[in-house]
Amino acid sequence: MYLLEHDAKEILAQARIPVPAGCLATSGAELRDGVLPPGPWMAKGQISAGGRGKAGIIRKAATVAELHAQVSAITGSTVNGRRVEAVRIEQQISGADEAYVSLMLDAAAGGVRVIVSERGGVDVEALAPDAIHSAVAAPDIEAIARCVSQLTGAMPERLGAPLRDATLHLARVFLEREALLVEINPLFIRPDGSWVAGDAKLVTDDSALERQPALRELLARRAAAYPEAALKLEHGFDYVVVDPEGEIGLLTTGAGLSMMLIDELRAAGLKPYNFLDIRTGGLRGEITRLVSVLEWIARGPRVRVLLINIFAGITELGEFSRLLVTALAKSPLRVPVVVRLVGNGLPAAREVLSAAGIKLYTDLDDAMAAVRQHLWKGE
Numbered sequence: 001m002y003l004l005e006h007d008a009k010e011i012l013a014q015a016r017i018p019v020p021a022g023c024l025a026t027s028g029a030e031l032r033d034g035v036l037p038p039g040p041w042m043a044k045g046q047i048s049a050g051g052r053g054k055a056g057i058i059r060k061a062a063t064v065a066e067l068h069a070q071v072s073a074i075t076g077s078t079v080n081g082r083r084v085e086a087v088r089i090e091q092q093i094s095g096a097d098e099a100y101v102s103l104m105l106d107a108a109a110g111g112v113r114v115i116v117s118e119r120g121g122v123d124v125e126a127l128a129p130d131a132i133h134s135a136v137a138a139p140d141i142e143a144i145a146r147c148v149s150q151l152t153g154a155m156p157e158r159l160g161a162p163l164r165d166a167t168l169h170l171a172r173v174f175l176e177r178e179a180l181l182v183e184i185n186p187l188f189i190r191p192d193g194s195w196v197a198g199d200a201k202l203v204t205d206d207s208a209l210e211r212q213p214a215l216r217e218l219l220a221r222r223a224a225a226y227p228e229a230a231l232k233l234e235h236g237f238d239y240v241v242v243d244p245e246g247e248i249g250l251l252t253t254g255a256g257l258s259m260m261l262i263d264e265l266r267a268a269g270l271k272p273y274n275f276l277d278i279r280t281g282g283l284r285g286e287i288t289r290l291v292s293v294l295e296w297i298a299r300g301p302r303v304r305v306l307l308i309n310i311f312a313g314i315t316e317l318g319e320f321s322r323l324l325v326t327a328l329a330k331s332p333l334r335v336p337v338v339v340r341l342v343g344n345g346l347p348a349a350r351e352v353l354s355a356a357g358i359k360l361y362t363d364l365d366d367a368m369a370a371v372r373q374h375l376w377k378g379e
Contacts, residue, residue: 001204001229002048006088007218008202014214015173018196022090025071031064037091039063043070045077045084046225050201053122055079060092081244085225093196098186099159100124100132101167102201103144103174105181111136112174114147116167118159120186144171162195163187177215178208209233231296235289238277239296246273248371249297249333251290251308251324253280253315261309261364268368270375273300280315283323290327298333305374307367308339317341318348325356336374340367 003011009019021037024046045057052058057074061067071087078084100120106113115134119127137147148167152160166187174182183201190196206229209216216233223230228240238255242262248270252258255277265272274297283289297303310320321341328337340361341349353360361367 001206001209001215001219001226003202003204003218004046004048004086004225005044005200006046006086007222007225008200009088009197011177011202011214011218012170012173012197012200015169015176017169017173018194019200020090020093020196020198022088024086024088026075026086031068031071031089036064036067036089039067040092041067042088042090042092043067043074044088044090044199045074045079046086046088047079047082047084049080049082052079057084093188093198096188096190096196097159098198099163099189099195100185101163101170101187102181102183102185103167103171103179104183105179106136109136112139112144112171114144114151114167116148116151116163118155118163124185139175141168141171141175144168158191158193159189162189162193166195166197173202177202177212178205179203180205206232206238235292237279237289238275239293240275241273241300242275243271243273244300245302246271246300247302247304247375248272249300249303249306249335250274250276251278251293251297251306251310252276253278253310257309257311261307264364265368270368270371271302273297273303280310280312280320283315283320285319285323287323287327287330290323291330294327294331294333298331303333304335305371306333306335306337307371308337308341309364309367310341310343312341312343312345315344316348317343317345318352319345321349321352325352325358328356338367338370338374340364 006024013019023035025031040062043059043061057079059070061070074084074087098120100117102115104113113136117132119131133151135147137143145168148164152163170182181203184197186198188196188198204215219226219230231239250272258275258277262272337358339358342362350360
């Protein structure tokens with residue numbers, strides 16, 4: 001789950017990480033005396049993406065009137081396909097150096113990649129390679145402490161000491177919250193050696209939510225901002241809209257196979273609407289999960305075909321097909337259905353689907369050809 005900056009800073013503040021005083025607003029009308037932190041301010045559009053400064057949704061404001069205008073201008077704008085629904089208002093930090101620190105899970109190296117630089121800000125990606133220092137540490141505080149000490153060893157102490165202190169504080173959050181990424185850019189370092197997380201990126205592991213009560217509480221309170229993660233927490237499987245303009249709804253199982261299918265559809269010039277790993281082993285003779293997925297796919301304004309792609313091992317395809325036919329009858333989704341099934345119980349599935357007037361495909365190319373035909377007929 002890629003947390004919005006406001007929520008990331010809330011999690012960091014709970015761990016006593018210094019962050020600028022701030023509040024969240026969805027319109028200029030919500031900005032009232034007693035709610036705003038002391039000015040001047042930064043108005044920061046909240047989307048789960050980087051590059052917000054260059055995209056124009058992070059702006060300064062010196063007066064309340066200017067702040068109202070900036071919030072109104074940012075709210076409702078779209079950046080990289082994401083609509084800005086809220087703006088974080090926070091106190092500007094001045095008179096400080098801008099550094100950079102991040103910790104990320106490096107699965108290939110089997111540890112935590114620590115990255116630090118004594119220079120940060122919007123142009124950090126343009127820094128020369130020798131200005132960015134990186135190494136992999138074991139996932140424990142002592143190893144990370146040794147790592148960051150080595151990385152900052154040649155830096156001026158007025159920057160190296162705050163960077164080491166900030167990294168250790170962030171490392172505790174990273175490990176305790178089972179995060180995939182914690183990035184602070186810029187990390188403001190004041191002349192007295194104190195530091196503040198000027199901007200925060202926090203990506204957590206959805207699979208760890210059951211062990212993270214603070215993240216579950218945040219998700220329950222802010223479900224509208226994280227619809228896919230909220231759905232997974234409530235229903236126990238993954239569903240993500242990958243293209244709001246997609247034409248092909250997908251009912252699939254297996255995360256890797258589902259991503260591969262999306263890649264193959266896109267390579268063929270087709271537009272999938274969603275990613276799904278429905279985990280058929282969790283159906284347990286019940287259609288609720290199938291009906292829910294079909295209802296979500298039906299919300300796609302341009303969905304014109306439903307493609308079902310199931311590889312069955314433990315799942316018995318005859319039972320799955322019976323559940324599918326019942327769920328389709330109860331679903332608001334009214335588009336052509338293309339079914340590709342492979343695995344255990346295929347003859348029984350063919351019989352069930354044939355009785356329902358649905359053709360079963362076992363070859364993906366044949367199923368994709370059928371999808372194309374339905375799309376052409378609708379043109």
